[in-house]
Amino acid sequence: MDPNAKPSLAGLSPEQVDAEVKAAMGDMDETVLASRIEKSLASFTQGSILEGRILKTLGSDVVVDIGYKSEGFIPLHEFENEEAAAPDRMIEVYLEGADEETGLVMLSKRKADRIRGWERVIETHSVGDVVEGRVIRKIKGGLLVDIGVPVFLPASQVDIRRVPDVGDYLGRNIRAEIIKIDRERRNIVLSRRQLLEREREEQKKKLFTTLERGQIRRGIVKNITDFGAFVDLGGVDGLLHVTDMSWGRVTDPRQVVHVDQVVDVMVLDFDLERERISLGLKQLTPNPWADIRRRYPIGSRIKGVVVNLVPYGAFVKLEEGVEGLVHVSEMSWTKQVAHPSEVVQPSQEVEVVVLEIDEERQEISLGMKQLEEDPWNKVEASYPSGIRIKGKVKNLTNYGAFVEIEEGIEGLLHVSDISWTKKITHPSSVFQKGDPIEAVVLSVDRERKRIALGMKQLDEDPWLTSIPRRFRVGSLVKGKVTKLTSFGAFVELEEGLEGLLHISEMSDDKVEKADDVVKAGQEVEVRVINVDPVDRKIGLSMRASAAEEYPEQPAHYAAETRGGTTLKSALSSALREAAIRRDVPSPSQAAPAQDAEPETQPAPPPPADAQEAAADETEPPKQESEPEPQA
CATH class of the missing domain: 2.40.50.140 (Nucleic acid-binding proteins)
Known part of the structure; x- marks a missing residue:
């Protein structure tokens, strides 16, 4: 028989059991025993943190001995890895509860770690401290940041500017300042904005002491608008205007830069009082207008691409950063171009002639009609005075009709040259638009691009015959x-x-x-x-x-x-x-028939009888003169 073996109480009478207990307790007082038992039971109350030893992994649970009458169970997913759940490892656990009937004890390692973490954070940090953590979750009103324990970062405190979607910060490590600690509720509130503002103020003071015009600075694009982009230079945002992004045409700043892009920019100007900085990107590359006259001499023929149409003309890109304007008046010698879309379309390749260059304003005037000979140079030779022509009525005005002699060449048939005898107040009483007519060329003014026509001159003047x-x-x-x-x-x-x-x-x-x-x-x-x-x-x-x-x-x-x-x-x-x-008007200056004649053109002389009628309200005309004596 083993002398160290403990005696078994099986088969003993109650008196014998009491004797065995007294022998085991020795001189211990019963009140001391009761106190120890009470303390032992108190340590196993729900919500307490206990120390336990991992026994084994059983399915999806980890069995832990906490010194209770039965082992406790922790879900395996609360452990970071299998090594953390290795047998014989001592851990702290949180007592979720115990079922008296089944003896099942539910434990939580995660809650115990969280409580201990809160205690450590609260003990080591106070309001105003700067902490670093990882954004782990997006919740209503902001973000959760893990700094050892999950803490709250309100959406309004994420950045200096309003963030469209705070979810973009998920997974990022950030620095923030503690602005509130609630010990009872175990709640901590952070502010990244407050930290950034303080740091930017310090950086701004340092920046303005070293800032100079013409400096090359590196910054980060923080925001993009229709008129440009704001670049953080480290404490101060500078404006990179859309016109300073490229020597060429930029319709949208997003075509050149994007948010969070690191860019090198030139300091163009700054205002210390207003804390404004103007930046440039195109200034880092050579100015294409520097030797523009050498590359595009006046009168040279070049090719380009139409990049924009406006009511008064078309902009043609000659190279990156160099555009010229073809005015509607320079598109055709003969046609009246109301809108450039009648001649060209965007993205169309065209040939143009350089007419004028303004280096200071960075403007080039281009022409398309100069690619062809001016048909008015041949008009005098083709239509000498007195020649008979056939044409078509193109337009009617109060003072006459414009007749197309050939494509793009029109002459004016004045109302006074329609008939020798008839009193004509408006050409519409004789013909309509589109009517074919025959007339005589009375005069040609090549400089003013005008041709005077007459119909009555087709016949002899009856007043002379x-x-x-x-x-x-x-x-x-x-x-x-x-x-x-x-x-x-x-x-x-x-x-x-x-x-x-x-x-x-x-x-x-x-x-x-x-x-x-x-x-x-x-x-x-x-x-x-x-x-x-x-x-x-x-x-x-x-x-x-x-x-x-x-x-x-x-x-x-x-x-x-x-x-x-x-x-x-x-x-x-x-x-x-x-x-x-x-002084007849040119076709391009004529207006369609209206109630009044254009102010710049002389009105036709009224017929003699109309002049006499006008005298109706003034005084009677003088007596007709006596005829000469017969021969």
């Missing part, structure tokens, strides 16, 4: 009264030809009002008393005594004198008409 012959002074003719005025009546002798029956020529007696003698629409017989081919007027009379005063002239006299006017006078009339037409 047929009218004086057919309406000889003294002859009786019939006509219809077309209009009554205060000074007389207008009588239509034939289509388009009227004469004036003055109130003083209506009767040998005094006539107060014209409608006392004649009415509008009345057929009358009148005597021709004057034919003036210069002013294109015919004087008429109904007086009985006029037969004696104005005897009928022989036909040969009328032909020689042109109705009482010499050929020299007739020539003077023709020259005066030419002077009236000397």
Whole structure:
């Protein structure tokens, strides 16, 4: 029998058991024993932290001996790895609870570690301390950062500027400042923004003491807008404007830089009081405008690509950082280009001519029509004065019609040159747009790109030939009264030809009002008393005594004198008409027919009878002059 073996209590009577217990306790007092038992039971209350020894791994649990009547179980996933759950290893555990019926004891290593971690953090840190940790989770209102224990970083305290998505910080190691500690609730709040602001203020003071214009500085792109990018130089953000990103065209700054990109920039200017810094990126590369005249001499033909269209022209890229403008007026010699899209499209390769260079403003004027010869250089030779042409009515205005002679070449047919005899107030009463017509070239002004046309010149001037012959002074003719005025009546002798029956020529007696003698629409017989081919007027009379005063002239006299006017006078009339037409507008300056004629163009002279009508409200015209005596 083993002398060290402990005695078994099996089969003993109660009296024998008491004797064995007393022998085991020796001299220990019963009150001391009760106190020890009470302390032992207190250490196994729920929520307490105990020390235990790992026995083994059983399935998905780790069995731990904590000195209780039964072993405890910890989920295996609470251990970092298998080595951490090795048998005989001593660990601290958190008592979740015990089931008295089954004897199952549930433990947690993770909670025990967390509680101990909180205790260590609280003991070693205070408000204002800077800590470093890893962002482990995004939660409502901010982030959780592991600094040994999970602590809260509000979204508003993540950065100096508002962060669109704080989830972008997941997995990143950050530094932050403790701004709140709640010991009872075991809660710590961090602020990364507060730390950054303090550090930036220190960096800013240092930066401004060393900042100089023209310096090359390295920074980080922090924000991008439509007008540029903000670059952190270390304490201060500088603006890299979109116009300083590249010598070429930049429509979106994101095409050049991106957030968090490290860039080298040049300090262009800064304001210490306003704490503003202007930065440049293109200044780190050579300026393509430095020797622009050598590479693009005036008059040279070059190729480029259309990069932008605006209402007044097209921008053509000649090389990176160099663009020129082709104005709409430089796109065609003959066409009226309303918008550049009628000629070119974006991305189209075009050939242009260099017209002008402004190095200071970095502007180049380009032309496309200069690639071809100006057709107006040949107009004088192709259309000399007096030549007959055929064309098509392209546009109507209050003062005439524009006629296309050939593609891009138009001439003006003034209302005064449409008919010798008809009173035409608007060209639309004669023809419409698109009508084919025949006309005579009256004059060509190559410098002003103007051609004057005439239709009436296709025929001989009847005022110099047929009218004086057919309406000889003294002859009786019939006509219809077309209009009554205060000074007389207008009588239509034939289509388009009227004469004036003055109130003083209506009767040998005094006539107060014209409608006392004649009415509008009345057929009358009148005597021709004057034919003036210069002013294109015919004087008429109904007086009985006029037969004696104005005897009928022989036909040969009328032909020689042109109705009482010499050929020299007739020539003077023709020259005066030419002077009236000397300043016709060019097709490109003409406006479509409106209620009023363009201010820059002279209005056509009113017909003679219209001038007389205008005198209706002023004073009656003078008595027609006496005819010359017969030969």
